[in-house]
Amino acid sequence: MKLPFPSVAVIGLGYVGLPTAATLAARGVEVIGVDVNPRAVDAINQGHAHIVEPELDMMVRSAVKTGRLRAVTKPEPADAFIIAVPTPLKPDHTPDITYIQAAAQAIAPVLAKGNLVILESTSPVGTTESLRDWLKAKRPDLTFPTDKTAQADIAIAYCPERVLPGQMLRELVENDRIIGGISARCSERARALYRVFVQGDALITNARTAEMVKLCENAFRDVNIAFANELSIVGDKLGVDANEVIRLANHHPRVNILQPGPGVGGHCIAVDPWFLVHTAPDEARLIRTAREVNDSKPVHVIDRIDALADRFKKPVIACLGLAFKANIDDLRNSPAMEIVEHLARKKAGEILAVEPHVEALPKPIAGVSLVDADEAIQRADIVVLLVDHDAFREIDRDRLLDKAVVDTRGLWRWRRRIDTGNGARKSKRR
Numbered sequence: 001m002k003l004p005f006p007s008v009a010v011i012g013l014g015y016v017g018l019p020t021a022a023t024l025a026a027r028g029v030e031v032i033g034v035d036v037n038p039r040a041v042d043a044i045n046q047g048h049a050h051i052v053e054p055e056l057d058m059m060v061r062s063a064v065k066t067g068r069l070r071a072v073t074k075p076e077p078a079d080a081f082i083i084a085v086p087t088p089l090k091p092d093h094t095p096d097i098t099y100i101q102a103a104a105q106a107i108a109p110v111l112a113k114g115n116l117v118i119l120e121s122t123s124p125v126g127t128t129e130s131l132r133d134w135l136k137a138k139r140p141d142l143t144f145p146t147d148k149t150a151q152a153d154i155a156i157a158y159c160p161e162r163v164l165p166g167q168m169l170r171e172l173v174e175n176d177r178i179i180g181g182i183s184a185r186c187s188e189r190a191r192a193l194y195r196v197f198v199q200g201d202a203l204i205t206n207a208r209t210a211e212m213v214k215l216c217e218n219a220f221r222d223v224n225i226a227f228a229n230e231l232s233i234v235g236d237k238l239g240v241d242a243n244e245v246i247r248l249a250n251h252h253p254r255v256n257i258l259q260p261g262p263g264v265g266g267h268c269i270a271v272d273p274w275f276l277v278h279t280a281p282d283e284a285r286l287i288r289t290a291r292e293v294n295d296s297k298p299v300h301v302i303d304r305i306d307a308l309a310d311r312f313k314k315p316v317i318a319c320l321g322l323a324f325k326a327n328i329d330d331l332r333n334s335p336a337m338e339i340v341e342h343l344a345r346k347k348a349g350e351i352l353a354v355e356p357h358v359e360a361l362p363k364p365i366a367g368v369s370l371v372d373a374d375e376a377i378q379r380a381d382i383v384v385l386l387v388d389h390d391a392f393r394e395i396d397r398d399r400l401l402d403k404a405v406v407d408t409r410g411l412w413r414w415r416r417r418i419d420t421g422n423g424a425r426k427s428k429r430r
């Protein structure tokens with residue numbers, strides 16, 4: 001296959017940039033990986049992924065070995081540039097796009113006529129046009145596109161990533177992509193680049209629509225999880241198990257409710273909806289409320305634990321799971337960690353934390369010890385299930401009979417048999 005862009009610079013070698021760089025290199029593209037963190041650059045050049053993702057380490061090793069991937073701290077000339085830098089949330093819930101601005105400043109000097117620039121970072125609507133304006137200000141010698149331009153020296157598009165941590169390398173190739181060019185010609189150029197490794201459809205739209213598509217995908221999930229979380233709060237008040245309600249309601253052919261939990265964590269779903277609220281504060285009312293419902297869920301869980309702890313003189317509380325979701329080792333932005341830290345701060349009891357995916361707590365927390373599930377359950381008065389790790393599915397439920405249990409994920413109740421009448425068990429994707 002003749003490569004439309006023989007060399008590609010990927011700016012930002014994080015959870016999205018590094019898998020993208022390694023995948024492009026595996027297709028024969030000469031990839032220049034750029035990151036401001038010299039430690040990440042060194043690790044990659046030695047053939048190691050500095051982030052944990054299944055099979056990524058192996059792909060990076062082989063890309064570096066074949067000479068198709070090389071990491072540097074400053075951009076070099078290339079045929080195309082993919083920007084995949086973080087866009088964190090500021091404490092006041094407004095988006096911080098300074099890393100995109102810095103990436104624009106860094107690539108502007110090496111841009112040349114015929115280059116394609118793609119923004120992949122989750123961004124508020126309008127950011128791709130700002131990127132164009134920043135580049136234009138630095139390079140008055142080049143022409144840049146508008147939505148009406150048929151031809152410009154530089155093509156610019158917004159193409160959001162949609163990969164799920166833990167399945168990135170597969171989803172990077174299989175998922176459909178949204179391609180939002182500033183002009184129709186920009187979209188065509190960007191589509192040619194993704195065709196090199198994407199097997200899914202590459203769907204063309206404009207940049208602003210593509211920006212909103214990315215934000216609405218995560219807001220969709222947030223709103224739906226908020227609905228499930230609200231059902232569980234209502235169920236607690238009414239003495240009804242919301243997990244059973246949801247399981248039965250989902251047998252309706254047009255109902256597919258997500259699972260309640262201790263709150264929403266991670267780096268995307270709990271963040272991106274705020275980008276929409278920020279740009280349309282008076283209009284995005286449901287989206288804002290969903291954020292508030294999900295953000296308040298840890299407090300509801302803590303209140304339930306407190307009510308149980310009052311029954312014991314010196315309660316021993318087992319907290320099962322610290323990661324932000326099942327079967328991963330990422331403890332950042334995790335509602336489970338928030339709950340454990342809160343319980344420790346208010347000295348709710350002796351806390352036995354269980355997290356089979358890590359060797360130690362990120363930092364010591366007074367009153368909290370990391371133990372295995374066996375010991376925690378044996379010693380606990382109260383068992384709190386915070387993450388639905390596969391490892392916890394197998395826990396013998398008889399061992400919980402004399403314990404007070406808070407199962408925030410409905411993991412153990414799920415196993416209770418309900419007669420379907422025909423023995424069939426349907427499962428829907430979550």
Ligand code: SAJ
Binds near residue numbers: 225261265
């Ligand atoms: N969660 C629930 N109940 C559910 C499903 C999830 O409480 O039924 C919680 C999880 O426990 C976790 C949080 O939501 O705390 C987020 O987990 P997730 O698996 O839903 O999503 P992320 O944050 O790992 O990845 C999301 C994905 N977006 C969508 O599914 C719409 C992924 O495809 C995006 O690429 C990613 O955000 C991103 O980078 O934006």
